[in-house]
Each structure stands twice: as C-alpha cells, then as structure tokens.
Amino acid sequence: MESALVSRSVGSSFAAGAAAPRGCLPRPSRVATLSRAPARPLRAGPKDSILEVLAQDDMLNAAELVQWENGKSVNSIAASQGIRIRRHCRPTASLKEIEEELGAPHNILEKIIWDKEIEVAEGLAKKPLKEVMEAAAKAPPSRDFYGALEAAYKRNGVPALIAEVKKASPSRGLLRENFNPVEIAKAYEKNGAACLSILTDEKYFQGSFENLEKVRASGVKCPLLCKEFVIDKWQIYNARSKGADAVLLIAAVLPDLDIKYFLRICKELGMTALIEVHDEREMERVLNINGVKLIGINNRSLETFVVDTANTKMLLEKHGDSIREKGILVVGESGLFTPDDVAYVQNAGVSAVLVGESLVKQEDPGRAIAGLFGKELVH
Numbered sequence: 001m002e003s004a005l006v007s008r009s010v011g012s013s014f015a016a017g018a019a020a021p022r023g024c025l026p027r028p029s030r031v032a033t034l035s036r037a038p039a040r041p042l043r044a045g046p047k048d049s050i051l052e053v054l055a056q057d058d059m060l061n062a063a064e065l066v067q068w069e070n071g072k073s074v075n076s077i078a079a080s081q082g083i084r085i086r087r088h089c090r091p092t093a094s095l096k097e098i099e100e101e102l103g104a105p106h107n108i109l110e111k112i113i114w115d116k117e118i119e120v121a122e123g124l125a126k127k128p129l130k131e132v133m134e135a136a137a138k139a140p141p142s143r144d145f146y147g148a149l150e151a152a153y154k155r156n157g158v159p160a161l162i163a164e165v166k167k168a169s170p171s172r173g174l175l176r177e178n179f180n181p182v183e184i185a186k187a188y189e190k191n192g193a194a195c196l197s198i199l200t201d202e203k204y205f206q207g208s209f210e211n212l213e214k215v216r217a218s219g220v221k222c223p224l225l226c227k228e229f230v231i232d233k234w235q236i237y238n239a240r241s242k243g244a245d246a247v248l249l250i251a252a253v254l255p256d257l258d259i260k261y262f263l264r265i266c267k268e269l270g271m272t273a274l275i276e277v278h279d280e281r282e283m284e285r286v287l288n289i290n291g292v293k294l295i296g297i298n299n300r301s302l303e304t305f306v307v308d309t310a311n312t313k314m315l316l317e318k319h320g321d322s323i324r325e326k327g328i329l330v331v332g333e334s335g336l337f338t339p340d341d342v343a344y345v346q347n348a349g350v351s352a353v354l355v356g357e358s359l360v361k362q363e364d365p366g367r368a369i370a371g372l373f374g375k376e377l378v379h
C-alpha cells in the first residue's frame, strides 16, 4: 500500500514502480534528520542546496512523519488527528481474519475502507504501479475541473453543478433501475452541469471504472470527478489513466500526510483534488494544508448516514473568512432536493453543489436540473 505513511521512502515517492512495503508498521526513514523550517515554495534557487530545499518541504517535515519515525503506528497517528476510521493494513488477509484481529468494522465507512484495502492490493497485483503510471502519462490531457466550476458559478449566478452518475448507495439502496451512465451524463451536460461525478466503487455503489471510461469516450466535455475511496496513490494514477480530471480525498479517512502526498500527485497529473470534510476538526486540518483549492462539505455523515444541510452553514459561519482569504472554492455535498436547499447552501457561502440522488431518481435526470435550481442553467 502506497499511502505516504506506508511508503518506503517519502523522499522518493514519485519513483516509478517503487515497491509497496507491506503493512502500516512504523518504519525508520532517512528524511528524519531534516530540520523543520518555514514553508517556502519547493524550488531550488541558485543558492539553495537540495538539502535546504527538502528541509522547506512541509510534507517531509510534517508532524506525522516525525511521529512515525518515533514508532507510532499509522492508526495511532490517524487517531491523534481525530480520524476514527482504522486501517487493517493486511491486504492479503481475508475479512474474517481481519475481524478476528480488529473486531467488526465500527461503521459502513470503515467497512468500505477495509474492503478497499483488499481491492487495491488486488488491482496492484494485476496492474503494477509502473504500468498505471505509464497509462496515466499516455492519457489525453486532463480538463480543468476547478476552472469549470468557477466559470459556471459566474455565468449562472447559482452554485455550479457537479452532477453525480450514481446507481445505488449504502444509505438509499438502488436509486435507478434503468441505469445508462452515458445517457445520464449526456443529459446532465446538455442541461447545464459544469462537471460530472462518476461513482466507480462497485461493491457499495454499483459503479465502475468502465462507466468512467465510457462517459469519457462518449464525447461528453465536462470535467469528470472519479468518485472513489482513495487510500493509495495507485488509485489516482489509475483514475487519470481512465480519463478522470479530479479525485475525491476524504479527510475522515486520510491523515494529513496522505492528503499532502496525494495533492502533490494530483498536481503532477494536472488533476483537481476535492477534499471532503464533514466536521470542524476535519475542516481545521484541511485548512492547515497548503495547496488545497477545493473543499467539499458533506452534509451526510458517512458513518451514520444522517443528512443535515445546516452542517454546511455551521462550518462556513466558523471558517468562511479563512476560506475566502485562501481563495478556496467550497462545494456543498449531499441531501439537496429543492431550489430552497440550493439557495440555503449558496447563502451559506458555497460556489458549487454535488448532487446525486435528487437528479438520478427522476425519470429525466437532465430535466430535473432546472427543477433543482428553479431555472435553466446555461453552458
């Protein structure tokens, strides 16, 4: 598994095909001796030695890395950041063996992540990192997901729409019997969606990477978000290789160092990272990470499924000033059904919304967009 915390050497994390060490055990690293220094752009000026440059790298100097060097496990580092989702770090074990060690998963999100660890290990075994990196490098250039949201917000005066191609979900079960992802994607685009979100998780959402590839190949021009549970860099390269322009990074799952590491990979690949938060602790963590441009506030707790749009309002009342100062664009996610819901999150300060259920359940998901916003959206 190649998250930053389980990577063999963070300093060489971009090396093609770097071997993935087993497990999430604490590991000594050669970067431990680098001193802390104020963050500066990672660029060697004429007088900077490479060590000075590395010492300014906030990822290499992250508190987590120091904790890790001092023998803390990935789960205890995560817990120290308020992350309740545990990793089993045993991708070759059966779920039965994992449950014998850790007990039953505490909630659906933890269960999804435990399955995902096994799924990613299987994916890596079938298609090694080097291969997905090469495939990502050969993919057609990425589209500007962030720019499309910004432009649509200016154009329409209502939050830009990220319309979700979603067949089923753990909280609602099957949302649409007659599910044709390309038809739905085209209808969303025609009716003014700025970007699309394509669920790729098979087990819990009945999505697939095939759907993502089909939508990309269909002539749809909207930038595409790969809606996945990312825990490993392999998934980001894989998403890019299949035509994704953006990926979702969930703060309830990923420690800060992983978010920083994955943000770098996204930047290298020209992709946008949508960083999802649900509560104040997650928001504070994410606002302390350099380079975050897009934050999604999920109104749905992924642990309990409770949906409450007041969550967006509460978090923006507390953190709106700092978000505006940093020029971060906010997406309101989940549980939006009516023009009043959209107006409510817009007044709270969001510039974009991510909507699945209320569109995909309608007979004509494209026409449903005007119903959701109370007006037609233009491209």
Ligand SMILES: O=C(O)c1ccccc1NCC(=O)[C@H](O)[C@H](O)COP(=O)(O)O
Pocket (backbone or CB within 6 Å): 108, 109, 164, 166, 169, 170, 171, 172, 298, 300, 302, 333, 334, 335, 336, 354, 355, 356, 357, 358
């Ligand atoms: O939708 C779920 O039940 C769910 C369960 C566990 C993890 C994630 C889940 N959903 C992901 C999302 O956040 C939504 O698909 C997205 O925000 C759209 O929400 P909605 O408009 O309510 O379908």
